[in-house]
Amino acid sequence: MFDIRLTHDDISPTRTWQWAGSRWQCGSSWIAPFRHQLTEQAALTDGIRTVFIAAARKTHSSPTRPEPTTVPPSTYDKTLRKLREDRDDWTTIELVPGQTARVRTGSACTAPQYLAVTGKVLHGSWDLLNLRDHQASDRLDPVAVTRMIGLRNRYSASTLWQDIKLLTERATAHFPDDGRLLIRFPEPAEHSRARSLLAGTDPIPLFRDLLERTVTRLPWTGSRTAVQLSAGMDSTTVALALRTAPQGTGVTAGTVVLDTERGLQQNGRRRLILEHIASGWTSITVNAMDHLPYGGTSLFSRAGRVSPTSDIYIDALETLAARFADLGVRAVFTGIGGDELMATTAAEDIAGPGGFEPDAPPWLGSAARALLVDVDSAITPAAVVPETALMAKTVCGPALMRRGMWPIHPLTDPLLVRFCEWLPVEWRRGKHLMRELIGRTxxxxxxxxxxxxxxxHHVIVTAMCRHGAPRIRQILSDGSPLIEARLLDPDGLAQVADRLEAGKPTGDDHEVVFALLADSALTTR
Incomplete structure (x- = not known):
């Protein structure tokens, strides 16, 4: 939740931090929180230690002011302890003169926090693009790159660059006075196993109550709210919870619409959902086929780097976000986390998470193939919220925050996560619980x-056949840092381009989009 520039010269009890309208400042150092009606900021000092706090607001939380406040050591400690016990979506920066600066985060991580050190200066941002000065193509993290282009993403502190780290959930980053950046992971979060239901027990009312509780605890009402309503099970479940909540007044329901019969069916289902909700919601849609990745007007095709965490459908989603912003939307509810709530484990179902790994894609270079055995190294311990949902948040958050909107992910609430872990597999498989909840309406x-x-699937296959193949040819002609590092294989890329140009992709050829995205994050073409 912070943009940061911090030097140890300014970590001293003789230096005074002041609020300067949009950020705290001291000497050449500054700390800028992301400011929004759904976030709050505070700064405390006990005369020695100083802590800066940014957190998502909750209903009935006491108002805070960003101006630094001096408190007794006992109050300082109590405030931090209460924050960490009562909230899950927060980030703190604590300065201890003569020792270290500590950056910590909670378990929700709605806004990612990236960190980098250069010349004994700590830099940070929730937007990876703001750290582009630290994105040297000769300082790549080959394992992180291999995870991305090898279709084996993992939740970890690593980014494509050795010098930039993601502060993962509940982790603590230490910035000692020798100028290093050290990240300490927490203990693994405890998780539960499926239980058996008592005869005649219906889990749907409790699931609905937990979800509505998650939605209504947000201090937010009015017409500046949107929901990403694709008509899938996850987003429909969230929309139904919003229907009866104070937060559900005057909502804008937006989505990216698919092609052909899929899009016709999707539009029809959305219409039925909105008629049922009957709360005067506004509906807006963006056609996926009008905004294909790597098309002529695509953000991926323009001069300038893009973030490697960008959604591959960034063009359609950016168009949707712009329309939300034009309508004055400031908060966006998503269905992120729904797949994970209803997931089956590998032990329960061979198709469950962890049940398989894809074959090594043909574009992987020799160095990347050798690193496939290391993709599970240095990953985070078990998180409170499913790791894939946290990864989705790092994609979603910055894209909305750049436009002044705060994302809300009710299906990642820890109580819902625990409840769904208890559900028998037959209620989770195929999202049976969500389908039954929707069916009962x-x-x-x-x-x-x-x-x-x-x-x-058809959208991305079409995009790669039309626009991905020419992009591959351009990479092969111009060169790429990934080819130089033997992480991409030019012969394998050429073979994929041949099949895409012929309109005969095989297997996971369309997934080459992730190799193209990695290249786009490193080069300007």
Missing amino acids: GMPVQVARPPVVENF
Whole structure:
């Protein structure tokens, strides 16, 4: 939640930090929190230690002011302890003169926090693009790159660059006076196993109550709210919870619409959902096929680097976000976390998470293939919220925050996570619980059980056949740091381009988009 520039010269009891309108300042150092109606900021000092706090607001939380306040050591300690016990979405920066600066974060991580050290100066941002001065192509993290282009993403502190780290959930970053950056992971979060339901027990009312509690504890009402309503099970479940909440007044329901019969079915299902909600919501849509990645007007095709955490459908999503912003939207509810709530484990279902790894894609270079055995090294311990949901937040958060909007992910609430871990597998498999919840509303059966599978597979295959193949040819002609590092294999890339140009992709050829994205994050073409 912070943009940071911090030197140890300014970590001293003789130096005074002041609030300067949008950030705290002291000498050449400054700390700028992301400011929004759904976040709050505070600064405390006990005369020796100083802490800067940024947190997501909760209903009935006491108002805070950013101006630094001097308190007794006992109050200082109590405030931090209460923050960490009562909240899950927070980041703190604590300065201890003569020792270290510590950056800590909670378990929610709605806004990612990236950190880098250069010349004994700590830099940080929630937006990876703000740290572009630290993104040297000769300082790549080869394991992190291999995870991305090898389709083996893991939740870890690593980024594509050795000098930039992600502060993962509940982790602590230490910046001692010798100028190093050290990250300490927490103990693994405890998780539960599925239980058996008592005869006649219905889990849906409790699931609904927990979700509505998560939505209504936000101090937010009014017409500046949006929900990403694709008509999938996750977003529909969130929309139904919003329907009866104070936060559900005058909502804008937006989504990216698929192609052909999938899009026709999706639009029809969205219409039925909005008719059922009947709360005067506004509906806006963006056609996926009008905003293909690597097309002529794509953000990926323009001069300038992009973030490697960008969504591959960034063009459609940016168009949607811009329309939200034009309508004055300031808070966006998402369905992130729904897949994870309903996931089956590898032990329960061979298709569950961890049940398989894809074959090494043909574009992997020799160095990347040799590193495949290391993709599980230095990953985080078990998180409170499923790791894949946390990774999705790092993609979603900055894209909305750049436009002044705060993302809200109710399906990642820790109580919901624990409750769904307890659910018997038959309630999770195929998202049965969500489909049953939606079905009980009385909406037509196709809302909960659409006859045609809706996903972006055809969209991305089309994008790679039309625009991905020319981009590969350009990379092969101009060169790439990834080819120089033997992380990408030019012969394998050429073979994929041949198949895409012929309109005959095989297997996971369309997933080459992640190799293209990695290259786009490193080069300007």
